[in-house]
Amino acid sequence: MSKLIVFCEHQNQNLKRSSIELLQFGKSKNFEVVGVVLGAEGQKAAEQATANGASEVLFFNDVKLNGYNPELYLAALEAGIKQSGARHVLAPASSAGKDVFPRLAARLDSSIASDCVALTVEGDTLIAKKPLYAGKAFAQVNLKDSPVQIVLMRANQLPVATAGSANPGAVKIVALPAVDLKAILKEVVKGASEKLDLTEANVIVSGGRGLKEAGNFKMLEDMANVLGATVGASRAVVDSGWVSHSMQVGQTGKTVAPTLYIAVGISGAIQHLAGMTGSKVIVAINNDPNAPIFQKATYGIVGDLFEIVPKLTEEFKKLLHK
Numbered sequence: 218m219s220k221l222i223v224f225c226e227h228q229n230q231n232l233k234r235s236s237i238e239l240l241q242f243g244k245s246k247n248f249e250v251v252g253v254v255l256g257a258e259g260q261k262a263a264e265q266a267t268a269n270g271a272s273e274v275l276f277f278n279d280v281k282l283n284g285y286n287p288e289l290y291l292a293a294l295e296a297g298i299k300q301s302g303a304r305h306v307l308a309p310a311s312s313a314g315k316d317v318f319p320r321l322a323a324r325l326d327s328s329i330a331s332d333c334v335a336l337t338v339e340g341d342t343l344i345a346k347k348p349l350y351a352g353k354a355f356a357q358v359n360l361k362d363s364p365v366q367i368v369l370m371r372a373n374q375l376p377v378a379t380a381g382s383a384n385p386g387a388v389k390i391v392a393l394p395a396v397d398l399k400a401i402l403k404e405v406v407k408g409a410s411e412k413l414d415l416t417e418a419n420v421i422v423s424g425g426r427g428l429k430e431a432g433n434f435k436m437l438e439d440m441a442n443v444l445g446a447t448v449g450a451s452r453a454v455v456d457s458g459w460v461s462h463s464m465q466v467g468q469t470g471k472t473v474a475p476t477l478y479i480a481v482g483i484s485g486a487i488q489h490l491a492g493m494t495g496s497k498v499i500v501a502i503n504n505d506p507n508a509p510i511f512q513k514a515t516y517g518i519v520g521d522l523f524e525i526v527p528k529l530t531e532e533f534k535k536l537l538h539k
């Protein structure tokens with residue numbers, strides 16, 4: 218059985234869904250799965266990794282890894298891969314993943330496929346599918362001739378089954394190698410929202426210029442609270458200063474793939490679509506029947522969002538909180 222190592226990201230001490238998907242994928246394909254957990258806040262996540270398919274977890278229990286520092290992450294991940302002897306590496310295509318793994322690939326002289334939306338295994342080779350030209354085309358990437366194969370997967374692309382029971386005995390504490398740091402992380406300023414990050418969210422309610430002004434985002438927050446959703450936005454409203462850039466979905470924002478994406482007052486420009494067409498069900502609310510978003514929508518509601526959104530929120534409340 219060959220070894221596959223998974224970079225296990227965690228947030229608020231819990232393993233992120235994106236990492237759970239990768240651990241379970243490795244296990245389902247009969248790999249011997251090794252998890253790597255970074256940071257002293259990762260104890261619980263390390264145990265959760267054992268419940269989701271990892272037969273061993275390398276836990277770098279070090280406060281210096283609590284915030285993202287590329288030099289330290291690079292050193293820890295390189296040490297983890299070398300120690301495990303794994304030839305296959307899976308990681309979430311998160312901000313940290315997309316920053317550190319290309320560096321690691323250069324160091325290990327290995328191939329890498331980033332931002333992938335599907336993954337299969339043939340023999341000993343990972344075969345990944347990744348979008349090109351903002352989703353207009355797809356490439357099938359075969360990583361076979363590389364000493365180490367690295368694939369970065371977008372979240373919500375692989376199924377997740379119920380976790381088994383944790384095995385704290387499989388968690389091995391590993392020391393961070395000494396690094397001659399060129400930069401020191403002094404502070405991480407967290408966004409105000411405690412909501413799940415857009416890239417991890419299962420339901421997203423996104424707003425565009427059709428909302429007319431910043432204050433009207435409150436309507437979307439109300440709907441999101443009822444649905445347990447995260448609020449996203451188009452670039453037009455981010456550029457207008459209504460909401461923060463961390464909420465932007467699209468080519469120059471975040472790529473999301475929730476089960477349900479509700480686009481409210483968003484026209485559906487190609488750069489917006491590039492970030493959300495991986496959503497399983499898309500609902501568009503727009504008063505222009507010719508808005509391009511309807512070409513991609515599973516369900517379209519033509520009408521005034523100021524009438525429709527409050528009514529829908531009321532109905533969701535009745536359905537979900539009876």
Ligand SMILES: Cc1cc2nc3c(=O)[nH]c(=O)nc-3n(C[C@H](O)[C@H](O)[C@H](O)COP(=O)(O)OP(=O)(O)OC[C@H]3O[C@@H](n4cnc5c(N)ncnc54)[C@H](O)[C@@H]3O)c2cc1C
Nearest residue numbers: 425426427451452453467468469470482483484489504522
């Ligand atoms: C290089 C580049 C990168 C870009 N990256 C991104 C990106 O990452 N993400 C992104 O989103 N955009 C991006 N853009 C911008 C993109 O081209 C669009 O300008 C932007 O997505 C439009 O945002 P919008 O849909 O909110 O606004 P608009 O296009 O103005 O659409 C508003 C919609 O609201 C509808 N509407 C108005 N009033 C109501 C009402 N009362 N009820 C219902 N519907 C109503 C209108 O019919 C319209 O369809 C990028 C552009 C460039 C050039």
